[in-house]
Amino acid sequence: MADDERRDPVVAQPGGTPDDAGAPARDEAATPRARLTGWSALASALHPRATRAQLLAGVLCAVLGFAVVVQMRQAGDSSLSDLRTDELVRLLDETSARADQLSREATDLQAERDQLESGSTSRQAALDAARRNAAMQGILSGRLPAVGPGVRVSLQDPNGSIRPVTMLNMLEELRNAGAEAIQVGDRRVTASSAFTGAPGAIQLDGETLKAPYVWLVIGDPDTIQTALEIPGGALAYVRNDGGTGDVTKVQDVEITALRDLPEPKYATPAPVPTS
Amino acid sequence: MIAILGLAIGVVVGLLVQPTVPVELQPYLPIAVVAALDALFGGLRALLDGIFNDRVFLTSFLSNVVVAAFIVFLGDQLGVGTQLSTAVVVVLGIRIFSNAASIRRHLFRA
Numbered sequence: 001m002a003d004d005e006r007r008d009p010v011v012a013q014p015g016g017t018p019d020d021a022g023a024p025a026r027d028e029a030a031t032p033r034a035r036l037t038g039w040s041a042l043a044s045a046l047h048p049r050a051t052r053a054q055l056l057a058g059v060l061c062a063v064l065g066f067a068v069v070v071q072m073r074q075a076g077d078s079s080l081s082d083l084r085t086d087e088l089v090r091l092l093d094e095t096s097a098r099a100d101q102l103s104r105e106a107t108d109l110q111a112e113r114d115q116l117e118s119g120s121t122s123r124q125a126a127l128d129a130a131r132r133n134a135a136m137q138g139i140l141s142g143r144l145p146a147v148g149p150g151v152r153v154s155l156q157d158p159n160g161s162i163r164p165v166t167m168l169n170m171l172e173e174l175r176n177a178g179a180e181a182i183q184v185g186d187r188r189v190t191a192s193s194a195f196t197g198a199p200g201a202i203q204l205d206g207e208t209l210k211a212p213y214v215w216l217v218i219g220d221p222d223t224i225q226t227a228l229e230i231p232g233g234a235l236a237y238v239r240n241d242g243g244t245g246d247v248t249k250v251q252d253v254e255i256t257a258l259r260d261l262p263e264p265k266y267a268t269p270a271p272v273p274t275s
Numbered sequence: 276m277i278a279i280l281g282l283a284i285g286v287v288v289g290l291l292v293q294p295t296v297p298v299e300l301q302p303y304l305p306i307a308v309v310a311a312l313d314a315l316f317g318g319l320r321a322l323l324d325g326i327f328n329d330r331v332f333l334t335s336f337l338s339n340v341v342v343a344a345f346i347v348f349l350g351d352q353l354g355v356g357t358q359l360s361t362a363v364v365v366v367l368g369i370r371i372f373s374n375a376a377s378i379r380r381h382l383f384r385a
Binding site: 038039041042045046048049052053054055056057058059060061062063064065066067068069070071073074075084086087 | 277278279280281282283284285286288289290293294295296301302304305307308311312314315318322323325327328329332333336351354356357381382
């Protein structure tokens with residue numbers, strides 16, 4: 001291959017050896033050094049010689065190697081510090097936009113979670129309230145049996161002279177005193193209860209009551225007793241009618257009589273305003 | 276031979292010293308390195324062509340580095356530094372490839 005490279009000078013000088021010595025004879029005239037090409041040029045360049053060209057190339061290559069290593073370390077060291085300003089700004093923009101988006105998302109999710117949590121608790125609270133409400137309404141309307149402290153009022157009517165209005169007066173007095181559940185005989189007394197009939201044949205909701213009239217009342221026993229026995233009160237009316245009555249406080253009054261309420265035909269619940 | 280030696284020395288010195296590049300030079304160093312590589316390949320090609328000249332090599336080496344860095348600097352000032360440095364790298368890469376092809380033809384005749 002070295003021969004090929006040197007063909008031109010060799011051809012120009014027939015008989016010349018393919019050695020370095022042959023070429024200079026002609027080339028020396030054009031250039032101060034032998035004009036070598038290809039492998040031989042490489043080979044001659046590889047011979048360490050203290051020529052200016054070799055030293056220069058060495059120095060420049062040293063600079064290049066130094067710079068390459070420095071740059072490699074730099075590029076490996078830091079990916080951000082060698083970025084340009086606009087790139088950094090763009091990067092910052094993107095990052096902050098992404099952060100904004102993520103924090104917005106986080107806020108949304110947190111709100112949703114709070115909503116769900118409070119929704120479940122408020123649902124539970126509403127359920128509890130509804131249950132309490134149902135129990136309360138059941139007791140007040142006579143749908144449910146009730147137990148509690150109260151009084152037992154027994155009205156003796158030996159002459160059959162107690163009037164229905166006296167019974168009504170009694171009922172009003174009890175309600176005023178805070179009675180929560182009332183039973184007369186085996187009938188539950190509710191908001192729609194009515195005393196009708198005549199003395200001696202008093203009807204409660206259309207059913208004739210038999211003397212003695214026994215009232216079972218749940219409520220504050222002291223208040224009810226005081227209210228009934230007050231001068232000019234319900235028991236005074238009973239005595240005026242010719243009957244007698246006595247009130248006994250009972251620790252556990254059991255009201256077991258129930259009342260079936262007809263489904264309201266015309267009234268429907270008004271929509272609850274949502275706040 | 277001295278060139279290879281110099282390259283090795285430069286690498287070793289760079290590894291040993293571990294200098295930090297000044298911030299102002301950081302955008303230009305990679306471009307300068309590529310330009311220097313281009314000059315190196317050009318020099319090798321000239322060597323194989325038999326027309327190697329140390330003065331030309333020195334001049335092309337330095338001017339390549341300076342011009343490349345200057346173009347990038349100009350691009351930075353104009354606000355197109357990224358694009359211009361890409362352009363410089365592309366052009367120098369093409370030159371390196373063509374020089375490498377020439378060298379290959381010289382050495383392997385193919």
